[in-house]
Each structure stands twice: as C-alpha cells, then as structure tokens.
Amino acid sequence: MTKRTILLTVLVFSFFFISHSSTFASYQRGEEGALCLGCHDNKGMSLTFGNGEKLSLFVDDRSLMASAHKNIRCSDCHKGFALGDHPKRQFKNRRSLSLWASESCRQCHSFKKGVHLRMLGALKEAACVDCHGSHAIKPVKESGDTCYGCHKYALSIPFKDGSSHSLEVEEDALKASVHNKLRCADCHFGFSSKEHPERDFKDKRNFTIITSETCRRCHFDKYTKTLESMHFNVLLKGNLKAPVCVDCHGAHAIKAGRTEKIESARRCKGCHEGIYQIYSMSVHGKSLLSTHNQDVPVCSDCHRAHDISDPRMADFRNNIPQMCSNCHANEELMKKYGLSTLVLQSYLEDFHGVTVSYYKKQKNAIRHIAVCTDCHGIHDITRTKGPDASIVKANLVRRCRKCHPGASDNFPDAWISHYEPNFKRAPLVYTINLIYSVFIPFMIVGLVLQIVLHIWRYAVNR
Amino acid sequence: MADVIKKNGEFFRRFNPLRIIEHQANAITFIVLVVTGVSQKFHDSAWAEWIIMNLGGIDNARIIHRTTGLVFTALTLQHILTGSYGLIVKKWMPSMVINLKDFTDAIDNLKYYFGITDMPARCDRYDYKQKFEYWGVVVGGVLMIMTGLTLWFPTKVFHLIPFLPGQIIPAAKAAHTNEAMLALLVIVIWHIYNSVFSPEVFPLDTAIFTGRISKERMIHEHPLEYERLTGEKLRDDAGSEEGKGPEGDEAGSAP
Numbered sequence: 001m002t003k004r005t006i007l008l009t010v011l012v013f014s015f016f017f018i019s020h021s022s023t024f025a026s027y028q029r030g031e032e033g034a035l036c037l038g039c040h041d042n043k044g045m046s047l048t049f050g051n052g053e054k055l056s057l058f059v060d061d062r063s064l065m066a067s068a069h070k071n072i073r074c075s076d077c078h079k080g081f082a083l084g085d086h087p088k089r090q091f092k093n094r095r096s097l098s099l100w101a102s103e104s105c106r107q108c109h110s111f112k113k114g115v116h117l118r119m120l121g122a123l124k125e126a127a128c129v130d131c132h133g134s135h136a137i138k139p140v141k142e143s144g145d146t147c148y149g150c151h152k153y154a155l156s157i158p159f160k161d162g163s164s165h166s167l168e169v170e171e172d173a174l175k176a177s178v179h180n181k182l183r184c185a186d187c188h189f190g191f192s193s194k195e196h197p198e199r200d201f202k203d204k205r206n207f208t209i210i211t212s213e214t215c216r217r218c219h220f221d222k223y224t225k226t227l228e229s230m231h232f233n234v235l236l237k238g239n240l241k242a243p244v245c246v247d248c249h250g251a252h253a254i255k256a257g258r259t260e261k262i263e264s265a266r267r268c269k270g271c272h273e274g275i276y277q278i279y280s281m282s283v284h285g286k287s288l289l290s291t292h293n294q295d296v297p298v299c300s301d302c303h304r305a306h307d308i309s310d311p312r313m314a315d316f317r318n319n320i321p322q323m324c325s326n327c328h329a330n331e332e333l334m335k336k337y338g339l340s341t342l343v344l345q346s347y348l349e350d351f352h353g354v355t356v357s358y359y360k361k362q363k364n365a366i367r368h369i370a371v372c373t374d375c376h377g378i379h380d381i382t383r384t385k386g387p388d389a390s391i392v393k394a395n396l397v398r399r400c401r402k403c404h405p406g407a408s409d410n411f412p413d414a415w416i417s418h419y420e421p422n423f424k425r426a427p428l429v430y431t432i433n434l435i436y437s438v439f440i441p442f443m444i445v446g447l448v449l450q451i452v453l454h455i456w457r458y459a460v461n462r
Numbered sequence: 463m464a465d466v467i468k469k470n471g472e473f474f475r476r477f478n479p480l481r482i483i484e485h486q487a488n489a490i491t492f493i494v495l496v497v498t499g500v501s502q503k504f505h506d507s508a509w510a511e512w513i514i515m516n517l518g519g520i521d522n523a524r525i526i527h528r529t530t531g532l533v534f535t536a537l538t539l540q541h542i543l544t545g546s547y548g549l550i551v552k553k554w555m556p557s558m559v560i561n562l563k564d565f566t567d568a569i570d571n572l573k574y575y576f577g578i579t580d581m582p583a584r585c586d587r588y589d590y591k592q593k594f595e596y597w598g599v600v601v602g603g604v605l606m607i608m609t610g611l612t613l614w615f616p617t618k619v620f621h622l623i624p625f626l627p628g629q630i631i632p633a634a635k636a637a638h639t640n641e642a643m644l645a646l647l648v649i650v651i652w653h654i655y656n657s658v659f660s661p662e663v664f665p666l667d668t669a670i671f672t673g674r675i676s677k678e679r680m681i682h683e684h685p686l687e688y689e690r691l692t693g694e695k696l697r698d699d700a701g702s703e704e705g706k707g708p709e710g711d712e713a714g715s716a717p
Binding site for chain 2: 355404408416428433443447456
C-alpha cells in the first residue's frame with residue numbers, strides 16, 4: 001500500500017515536472033511514456049555491458065515522435081518494464097541486447113511471409129534493429145538504402161531443389177571492386193528500400209544465369225558480343241554449365257577486365273582444365289607461369305573474351321595466321337625474343353597461305369588448309385629451335401599426311417622454313433632463283449636491244 | 463608492187479593446216495595459262511584478286527590452270543612425237559635443228575644492224591630468231607610441264623624418285639614461276655614484235671593464219687630456202703635492197 005502511495009506520488013510529481021518540459025510528448029505518449037522519458041531524456045545516461053561496452057540510454061523524443069511506433073507505449077517493446085517495474089538486466093554486450101530486443105518485434109510482426117520468412121534462418125544473427133533502427137524506426141518504405149543492414153549477415157536464398165545460396169555481401173570486396181560507385185539497385189534491378197520482390201529460382205545455376213542478365217543494362221556492347229559466342233550458343237542448347245558474365249568476372253568482387261594475364265587464363269581453367277594444363281607446358285604458358293611474362297598470349301588473346309567463336313569453324317581457322325601475326329609480325333616485340341617477323345609473309349607467299357587468304361575472301365572455304373597451328377601446335381606450341389625442334393618435326397609429317405596421304409618422311413622438308421631461301425638452307429631453290437634473276441634481265445635487255453637496232457636499221461635504210 | 467605479186471598468186475606454202483591448228487591451240491593454252499598463272503603469282507594485287515574471284519575462287523583458278531596445263535602437255539608431247547617420227551621415219555629435213563650457221567647468222571645480222579656490213583644474214587627456212595623462239599617453247603614447255611606436275615602431285619614425286627631432297631618442291635616452284643615469267647616476257651616482247659609490230663610484217667604476219675608467205679617476203683627473209691625450192695640463184699645484193707621487192711626476179715613458183 002505504502003509502495004503504491006510512494007509510486008503515485010512520484011508519478012504525479014513527475015507528471016508535472018515532465019509536462020512542464022515536454023507537454024506535447026507526454027500528451028501523445030501518455031502516462032507511461034512521460035514517466036520513462038522522465039529519466040531517459042538525460043543525454044548522460046548510459047549502460048555498461050559485461051564486456052565494458054557502453055550504450056547511451058538517451059531516447060530522442062523527437063525521433064520517437066517521428067517514428068512508425070509513435071503511438072505505442074515503451075513497455076510494448078521493452079517487455080517486463082512497466083509503470084511500477086523497472087527490472088535490472090545485464091547483457092554480455094550490445095549485440096545480445098539488440099538480439100533480445102528484436103524478440104519483442106515478433107509479438108506484432110509475425111514474419112510469416114516475404115523476405116523476412118527467408119531470413120528466419122538467419123534471424124539469430126540478424127536483429128530487426130540492424131535494418132530498421134530502434135526508437136527512430138520508420139516504415140521500410142521510408143528508410144534509406146539499407147541493403148547491407150541485412151546482407152552483411154550470412155542470409156541465404158533457398159532454391160526449389162532444396163539447396164541454398166548465401167546472400168552475404170562483403171562490403172570490403174564491393175568497395176574494392178570497379179563497381180564501387182554503383183548502388184545495389186543499379187545491378188539488382190527492381191530491388192530498392194521500398195521494394196524487395198520475392199523470387200523463386202530452380203537452383204543455384206538458374207539463379208546465377210538469371211541475375212547475370214543485369215550486366216547488359218550497362219555493358220550492352222559486351223553482351224551483344226557474347227550473343228555470338230560459342231558459350232552462349234552452348235547455353236542456348238541447354239548446357240547450363242556454359243559461363244555467363246559473373247562466372248568469369250565474379251559478382252560483387254568484380255575487377256577490371258584487363259588484369260594480370262595469369263588470372264585471365266585461370267578463369268578459363270575453371271572449365272577447361274585439360275587445355276590449361278597443356279597450355280601451361282607450351283612455350284607461351286611456361287613463360288607466363290614462370291616469369292609472369294605479359295607479352296605471351298593467354299586464352300582470350302586468341303579466342304577472344306566475349307565473342308568467342310567455335311575454333312572448329314573455318315572462319316576461325318582461316319584467321320589463325322593473322323591472329324598469330326598480331327605478335328609475330330610485331331617487329332618491336334619479336335626483337336625482344338630474337339624471332340623473325342617474316343613468318344607471316346613467308347607463309348602467305350606459300351601455297352597454303354595463298355589458299356587460306358583466298359578462302360577468307362571467298363567465304364566458302366570447304367577444305368582445311370594447314371595454318372600456323374597445324375605445324376606448331378595449338379595449345380602445346382613449342383619452340384622451333386633447341387631440344388623441342390625434333391618434336392615439331394616429328395609431328396609435321398603426320399600433319400602433312402592428313403591432306404597429302406602417302407607423304408614420305410622427307411616430304412615435310414618441302415617447307416624450307418619461314419626464312420628466305422639461302423645457299424646453306426636451300427641451295428637448289430637459291431641457285432634457281434639466282435640464275436633466273438640474272439638470265440631474265442640479260443635476255444630481255446638483249447632482245448629489246450635487237451628490236452631497237454632492227455628498227456633503227458630499217459629506218460636508216462629507208 | 464606487192465599487190466601485183468599477190469594478184470598473180472605468187473605465194474609459197476609455209477605451214478600445213480595441222481601446224482596452223484597447233485599454233486592457235488598453243489596460243490590459246492598459253493594465254494589461259496598466263497592469266498590463271500600470273501594471277502596466282504601476284505595473288506596479293508588487286509587485279510589478280512579480281513581475276514581469281516571472277517574465275518570462281520582460288521580452287522577454280524587452279525583447276526583451270528592445271529587442266530589447261532594438261533592440254534599444253536598433250537600439245538607438247540604430240541609435237542615432240544610428230545617431230546621425232548617425221549625426222550626419223552619420214553626423213554624430214556631437220557630445218558629446226560640449231561647449227562653453227564645460226565650463230566654466225568646472228569653475228570652477221572648484228573654487224574649489219576651496226577652498219578659494219580651492208581648485207582643481213584641470208585637464212586634458210588627458219589632463221590636463228592625463229593629457232594631461238596621454237597626451242598624456247600619446246601625446252602621451256604617441257605620444264606614447265608615437269609615442274610608443274612611436281613607442284614600438282616608433290617607427294618608422288620618422292621615415290622617416283624625417293625632420293626630427292628624435300629626442297630625439290632620449292633625448287634620446282636621457283637623454276638616454274640621464273641620460267642613462266644621468262645616465257646611471258648619473251649613472247650610479249652620478242653614474238654609479238656616480230657609477228658606484229660616489226661616494220662617488215664606490220665600490221666600482222668599472216669603466215670601462221672593463212673599458211674602462205676609471199677614470194678617477196680620469201681626472197682627477203684628466207685633466200686636460201688627460196689633458192690633451194692626454185693633452183694634459181696638470187697643476186698647476192700637482192701636482200702640488201704630493203705622494201706624494194708624482188709625486182710630482179712623472174713616469176714617464182716609455189717611448191
């Protein structure tokens with residue numbers, strides 16, 4: 001009885017005291033609110049957690065009044081606190097307080113559907129206040145960009161096939177990416193602080209392929225290129241393993257396309273492991289892997305990055321000489337390695353080169369004509385000098401026989417290498433050329449002289 | 463005056479119809495081979511590309527070149543066989559064989575051109591210029607056929623002659639392309655001059671079309687043959703009077 005009398009006295013006293021300072025608030029919040037704020041509008045008021053962490057217990061009346069919860073009482077959320085009851089609670093840290101406080105949200109907000117239902121699994125970690133704030137709580141539609149609020153936790157999206165995928169976004173990775181100036185909704189089209197549509201995906205691959213479509217909204221040029229690519233073609237035919245944008249570029253930790261060449265090659269390795277192994281043993285691959293040489297070609301230099309075409313098609317084959325000559329006809333680059341830049345020209349002057357050049361112009365190539373890769377290898381390109389030279393030669397006759405059945409063992413010698421015939425390398429060719437280079441001018445000058453003399457004599461005689 | 467002689471029908475038969483057909487066939491084959499061959503040699507240039515693309519592509523151009531090459535081979539073989547048969551069995555006069563007189567004729571003609579002597583060389587049925595061209599066609603033709611077949615069937619060559627070095631293929635290509643250029647230049651410069659633009663035959667030496675040659679030209683260009691055929695002796699200075707015609711001659715007779 002006495003307890004109640006004292007409390008009443010305090011209440012009445014407080015009522016006058018508080019109504020004096022914030023009459024409007026007390027009017028709105030009623031008796032209980034006025035009482036709580038009687039103490040909690042003190043800015044110096046704080047709580048110390050078990051781990052020493054401090055939390056201000058100050059409640060800003062104005063933000064409270066502007067919040068979605070302006071019409072509910074303090075004790076509606078702060079369970080256990082009532083007009084006459086102010087239990088003392090001890091929390092390990094601030095986080096455990098947040099988690100505890102979030103429990104009371106469930107009294108009104110059932111989370112039976114929508115994005116929260118999906119998050120339920122993660123709710124032990126994510127507290128409502130993380131996204132929505134505490135006293136200054138606002139309707140979701142009025143809050144700011146708060147994607148991180150939830151997505152910094154290991155949320156996951158369940159798929160129809162029972163599997164799930166983490167929706168956790170590492171803020172650091174995103175900040176280090178080339179997209180650090182973009183907002184989440186720039187890529188995640190249709191999502192905003194106001195809208196968070198629910199989506200159903202069959203499985204993780206289905207999710208990746210569909211979300212990848214968003215890239216084209218900015219990178220339309222690259223996207224259209226991929227439409228012509230081998231990968232897209234395979235995807236259309238139903239092979240869902242075919243890579244889409246994010247498979248090579250990553251999702252949030254996206255980096256500039258032209259990075260270290262090794263990384264580029266390793267992206268391809270993900271699917272093309274066997275070829276990567278062969279490549280890594282080639283003259284180009286060895287140089288890349290051992291010395292990080294950025295001059296050597298990696299996968300995308302020959303196959304291209306976005307408009308990857310089927311290398312078995314004639315168009316690709318017939319373009320190989322030009323492809324190789326991008327580097328091998330580059331005087332400056334080849335000087336570094338002591339290689340000749342005559343390789344392209346000497347090939348183009350040869351039968352095969354002429355044929356390939358015309359097939360390209362004719363656009364109706366039916367036959368496969370030997371190009372660079374047929375003699376030098378495709379992914380297993382080796383040096384043509386030194387210990388590997390014999391391997392190149394041994395492979396040569398087998399390649400010749402593909403088109404020239406019955407080619408004898410010395411048949412590959414018919415190709416007198418990429419160098420100008422000289423007396424040492426090809427004495428017969430050299431001599432024949434030499435003889436004619438003397439004989440033709442000699443003959444022509446002689447004949448023209450005879451003609452001139454004949455005309456002159458004829459004129460004189462007339 | 464020349465008209466009078468022609469009216470009188472004073473012509474000598476120089477080529478029989480088979481030889482005329484042979485020449486025209488050779489000329490056509492040669493032109494086709496040149497068009498399809500030279501455009502392959504200069505495959506980079508715009509005109510070559512135009513030709514090859516209009517022939518239906520590089521494969522077509524090569525098929526045409528090789529087929530025409532076979533026709534040329536047949537013509538050459540036919541000629542060699544006919545010639546050998548005629549010389550050996552029928553005892554034809556070896557008028558095409560090069561002899562010492564051809565060299566002295568060439569020197570005599572040069573002397574005449576330079577004004578050292580007043581008389582050009584007196585030639586028989588074929589003069590040294592014609593023999594030079596003839597043997598150029600025969601020897602060059604055989605060379606072209608051999609190198610051409612080598613390039614057409616590069617693997618077969620090594621089966622035929624196993625000890626050949628690999629570089630025989632590029633060597634064949636070098637010989638084929640160089641010899642072709644030589645032949646083309648000789649034909650364009652020398653043959654076309656002698657049979658079209660030379661003031662002695664201009665506007666055209668019709669002998670290979672009609673098979674006949676006028677008595678006037680016969681006496682002028684082939685005096686020794688004229689004498690042999692007619693039995694009459696031409697005056698030594700007859701040939702030196704260029705363009706004046708055979709005023710001192712009695713009527714000749716065609717064989």
